[in-house]
Amino acid sequence: xxxRLSRTFILRKxxxxxxxxxxGVFLLEHFYTNSKALTxxxxxxxxxxxxxxxxxxxxxxxGGIFIPLIYHAVYGLVITMEAxxxxxxxxxxxxxxxxxxxxxxxxxxxxxxxxxxxxxxxxIPGLNTVSVAHSPDQAFDIVSREFxxxxxxxxxxxxxxxxxxxxxxxxxLFLVDWGITIGERAQRLTGYACIAFGVVLLLVGVxxxxxxxxxxxxxxxxxx
Amino acid sequence: MPSQPKTxxxxxxxxxxPDSPQYWEQFEIPYRPNLNIISCLMEIQKNPVNKAxxxxxxxxxxxxxxxxVCGICTMxxxxxxxxxxxxxxxxxxxxxxxxPMAKFPNIRDLVVDRQQMFDHLRRVHxxxxxxxxxxxxxxxxxxxxxxxERYAYSRCMTCGCCLEACPQYExxxxxxxxxxxxxxxxxxxxxGKMTRQERLEGIMQEDGITNCGNAQNCVKACPMGxxxxxxxYEENRETVVHGLLGWLKD
Numbered sequence: 001x002x003x004r005l006s007r008t009f010i011l012r013k014x015x016x017x018x019x020x021x022x023x024g025v026f027l028l029e030h031f032y033t034n035s036k037a038l039t040x041x042x043x044x045x046x047x048x049x050x051x052x053x054x055x056x057x058x059x060x061x062x063g064g065i066f067i068p069l070i071y072h073a074v075y076g077l078v079i080t081m082e083a084x085x086x087x088x089x090x091x092x093x094x095x096x097x098x099x100x101x102x103x104x105x106x107x108x109x110x111x112x113x114x115x116x117x118x119x120x121x122x123x124i125p126g127l128n129t130v131s132v133a134h135s136p137d138q139a140f141d142i143v144s145r146e147f148x149x150x151x152x153x154x155x156x157x158x159x160x161x162x163x164x165x166x167x168x169x170x171x172x173l174f175l176v177d178w179g180i181t182i183g184e185r186a187q188r189l190t191g192y193a194c195i196a197f198g199v200v201l202l203l204v205g206v207x208x209x210x211x212x213x214x215x216x217x218x219x220x221x222x223x224x
Numbered sequence: 225m226p227s228q229p230k231t232x233x234x235x236x237x238x239x240x241x242p243d244s245p246q247y248w249e250q251f252e253i254p255y256r257p258n259l260n261i262i263s264c265l266m267e268i269q270k271n272p273v274n275k276a277x278x279x280x281x282x283x284x285x286x287x288x289x290x291x292x293v294c295g296i297c298t299m300x301x302x303x304x305x306x307x308x309x310x311x312x313x314x315x316x317x318x319x320x321x322x323x324p325m326a327k328f329p330n331i332r333d334l335v336v337d338r339q340q341m342f343d344h345l346r347r348v349h350x351x352x353x354x355x356x357x358x359x360x361x362x363x364x365x366x367x368x369x370x371x372x373e374r375y376a377y378s379r380c381m382t383c384g385c386c387l388e389a390c391p392q393y394e395x396x397x398x399x400x401x402x403x404x405x406x407x408x409x410x411x412x413x414x415x416g417k418m419t420r421q422e423r424l425e426g427i428m429q430e431d432g433i434t435n436c437g438n439a440q441n442c443v444k445a446c447p448m449g450x451x452x453x454x455x456x457y458e459e460n461r462e463t464v465v466h467g468l469l470g471w472l473k474d
Contacts, residue, residue, distance in 0.1 A: 002470040002471040002473075002474055003421055003424055003425055003428065003466060003467045003470050004425060004428075005428065005467060005468070006428055006429045006430050006432060007430065008429075008430045008431075008432065008434060008435070009428045009429075009432055009434050009463070009467070009468075012434035012435075013434065013464075013468060079437075082392060082394075082397070082435075083391055083392065083437065084391050084392070084393075084394050085391050086389070086391050086441070089303045089304060089389075090304075090389050090439075090441045090444065090445065092439075092440065092441065092444050094438065094439055094440035094441075095391070095439045095440065095441050097438075097439075098391060098437050098438060098439035098440075099439075173438055176438055176453075176456075176457050176460065177434075177436075177438070177460055178460060178461075178464050179457055179458065179459075179460035179461020179462070179463075179464050179465070180461075181457065182454060182457040182458055182461065183454055184451065184453070184454065187453070187457075
């Protein structure tokens with residue numbers, strides 16, 4: 001006989017899962033598309049146009065991104081409210097990771113809200129009123145114009161770093177929460193793997209952002 | 225070894241009864257080598273006069289085994305939950321601050337009510353059904369590795385350090401590492417496995433295992449060195465396989 005599942009159990013498992021699939025997978029796709037900017041505005045604009053031509057795009061976007069994103073964000077805030085951090089009395093690295101996961105989560109709540117309104121919908125009066133998704137031929141120029149404003153670029157650097165941290169540590173959390181990683185040695189080794197993954201992902205994310213203000217990205221096009 | 229002062233200064237966070245507010249009281253006792261916190265409290269009890277020279281009520285605390293196996297003398301010493309019997313004055317910074325554990329109802333002075341942990345043990349069926357009307361014979365043999373892992377979990381003395389250190393635990397909102405480790409202990413046992421479902425249901429309720437935030441303070445705070453995170457992650461696997469995916473076998 002199957003075991004009764006409590007509401008909290010189901011909500012938490014959905015929260016843990018939604019962070020990896022679809023949200024984590026979507027971040028990889030997002031960085032892939034952004035990286036198209038390394039080879040020039042035309043390639044990036046075509047990539048945006050390709051995404052918009054996905055069959056059933058409305059349902060893919062709502063079911064695959066918006067619903068999981070809103071759920072993960074709102075329930076994540078509920079979980080954060082429960083936290084009673086005690087890092088000064090118990091200053092261990094995992095305890096700091098626990099706190100940072102929650103801090104980056106709150107940062108992301110505001111950053112992603114801004115980012116989605118800004119580029120996806122073009123609903124930030126005074127900054128940008130053109131939706132990137134609906135104007136693929138102007139996509140690169142819209143982003144490039146904003147990234148040349150230093151405060152905006154700094155906001156995006158903080159946002160990218162917080163996102164990458166939250167995902168890299170989130171993968172580790174998913175592995176232990178779903179009972180995939182168990183022993184202490186395995187915890188340590190998967191921890192190193194997540195750090196390495198996070199470093200690579202951060203470099204890819206930052207390089208793609210830089211490509212909007214410097215042709216070819218950080219290395220000026222030596223490596224695409 | 226640093227030269228010790230001639231006296232030991234102790235600050236105690238006190239409470240006269242469950243309904244009255246907490247307050248700090250300072251004491252000073254003569255230094256002796258090898259004092260532990262319990263012997264300091266006994267010294268104060270003999271002559272309950274605070275540092276200002278005023279006569280006061282003797283501070284109340286609990287103790288039993290005096291060798292860190294019963295867990296009842298647990299209190300917060302200089303900010304960390306630990307047993308007062310094994311906390312030596314020579315290893316502590318002065319003034320020594322003693323507080324009752326903050327995550328359990330405070331009855332009086334350093335005494336707390338830890339009933340919720342025992343309720344959790346009852347809820348997760350933390351025992352093995354062995355009684356019968358006839359001789360059941362010897363139980364099944366166990367793998368030596370399992371025996372060693374189980375021995376580690378069996379050393380839990382229900383002191384509550386893991387819950388005190390846990391940033392997720394407050395007001396009995398989470399069943400906690402202590403009970404989850406006992407679920408692991410009895411689910412690993414060949415006979416205990418027969419009541420596994422009851423235990424898994426016990427840790428899958430609203431205050432269940434998913435409230436773990438992976439801060440891992442529990443395993444660092446445990447005075448018995450129990451691999452608590454291992455137990456939690458093993459039970460994460462069991463609840464996913466038998467709980468979340470259980471319906472796929474129906």
